[in-house]
Structures are given as C-alpha cells and as structure tokens.
Amino acid sequence: SYELTQPPSVSVSPGQTARITCSGDTLPKQYAYWYQQKPGQAPVVVIYKDSERPSGIPERFSGSSSGTTVTLTISGVQAEDEADYYCQSPDSSGAWVFGGGTSLTVL
C-alpha cells in the first residue's frame, strides 16, 4: 500500500523555523495537504494543494514541493504551534493517505 513518510519528531525553540518533510512516490503528480492536530481535537488544515494557506491560518505557515518531497515550514514558531502534523495525499486509485505524523515540540 502507498506510504507517506514523515520524521516522527521535530524540536525547535520559540522564534526559530521548523521544517517538516513528507515523502511519497506520487507527490510529483498529486497535491499534498498538511493538517495540524492538537490533543483531543480534530485535525485542522494549515496548507492545501502543496502551498496554499487557508484563510485564518497564520502567515508563518507555508508549504513547498520538490520532486517526491513536500515540506511544511513554520517560521517564527510559537508555543501554540506545538502539535502533531500530518501530510495527506491521494494515492493512484484516489484513496486518501495520511503520513505517519510529526510531533512538533517547542522547547
């Protein structure tokens, strides 16, 4: 089955830049989406279609794509950004797949 691979954890100090990667074979052909999830809450999209930011999401969240890897960048990380982040993308059959998740710790 199709897999999206993320690092399990990323740690940064407040004000620094966090980068979370997601790798998958079909990412050159399919858009990726990034969700933030805090404990006990449903996921919330922070980036869609690789690099678009929904209204209401702070400008410090950005996304990029290069080949089989997409990257979520959080510039000037704040304590409130501590959460799990999941990438999502469809596989070749149109089924939606989530990455394994990255736990962002703000030191």
Next chain:
Amino acid sequence: QVQLVQSGAEVKKPGASVKVSCKASGYTFSNYGIHWVRQAPGQRPEWMGWINAGNGNTKYSQKFQGRVTITRDTSATTAYMELSSLRSEDTAVYYCARRNDYSNHFDYWGQGTLVTVSS
C-alpha cells in the same frame, strides 16, 4: 456556520457492528462529499471512504472493503458509517469530514466519535 455533529460514544463487543451518524448543517448537504476517517490511539488518521452526498456514490478504502458501508439521508442531511465484524483493533475515534470541492482538502470535521471494542 458549517457544522458536522456526530453521534455519541459507543462500546461494542467483538463481532458486532456499529453505526455512527454525522449531522450536517450550515450548507447545502448534497453539494459536498462526506469522508470518514478514523484514528486509533497514538496512530495516524486512516481514511475509510466517502460518499457523494448528491448522488450517493461511494468509494471505500481497500482495507475496509466489505466491512464498511457509508450511506446518507438527504432529507435529514445526515451521513452514516457502519462498520461490521468489529475487533479490538477497531477501537478508535471516528471522524466525518467535508471535502472542499475547490481546494480538495477536508475543511470541516465532526467532533469525533469514540468507538471502543471490548469483550
């Protein structure tokens, strides 16, 4: 405002079935698809399938094919997910989510329904 409100927590025995509802409001129900995603404790979200609320067409994850049935009642603006032959590994929070047709992401989510499978 758009809202998806799910039914309450369930406790089921192995081998039983569970049916979770997702009541939509604040938008034209038949214009959007409803997806079902589950998340076991400490695990990644897992997509189960979706229904086109307009025509009722469905698509299921191969993993759940044959065990999951997604339906909708347009008059009640409610979608349903039924999972059969439950086992302990099905213990998870089950979410419904609306897919945004323009951006393709899941833009609104239900609050989640905890399904516990235990003998």
